[in-house]
Amino acid sequence: MSEYKDITIESEENDGKIVFAEDVVATIATLAAAEVEGVYGMSGTAFEGIGEKLGKKNYTKGIKVEVGAVECAVDMSIVVRYGFRIQEVCRNVQNAVKNAIETMTGLKVVQVNIAVNSIVFAKEAPVEQPKPEARVK
Template sequence: MADHKEYWSTIGDQGSIRISEDVVASIAALSASETDGVSGLYSSLTNDIVNFLSKKNLSKGVRIELGDEDTVKIEIGFLAEFGHNICEVAKQVQQSVKASVESMTGLKVIEVNIHVGGVTFAPAAPSETDTAEE
């Protein structure tokens, strides 16, 4: 994400509203990380794997581009869980992120581009021979 923060602004009869791109990124990241089959977010620029439980670093796998006429483009990088259909997970992330951002901000999401940075595997369960050796 850019070093400088951009804001989406609107002025109504009761005053102005400003929403930071960081807020939009956080909404998108939380929505993506809650999707079944997503194990975490992935930042392809720095190759950092972001633990999706960390609220502080939640939006590192998300890029936001605010456009004209109340539009936004979103890029999300995530790690897929082994055993899930990656295309189906990516489509679900696109739908979930679009719905969340539009309903919470009023912005029109025109693109949700997905980058799958890898596949994660569940930790192996200890076998009976491993527990017998201890």
């Protein structure tokens, strides 16, 4: 089990606190990155891969979030689809993650570092064999 780290934001309007779990920010970033065209998914460690094989969904795979009181930084490892220009995909991911986190949590995103760990190729469609014509009706 990972450490449960909370992000606490003091609310100026009411005398209360807004608390975010660190994993929440990571999940927001993961979902934002997954929606970018050209991104196949996140690239995690071997242990995370084993956990996924056992059926445990992990929305924080391949992502590390560092949070402060008002700012946060994100390090991500992604898998890109072949054929897409990697620099453009990475720029789009950076913008998407920044917008998503700032909109949903109010934290200022100072850094989004991305490492492309691997490339996935589209599976070639199987060649359909023509059905032999019947000799007799």
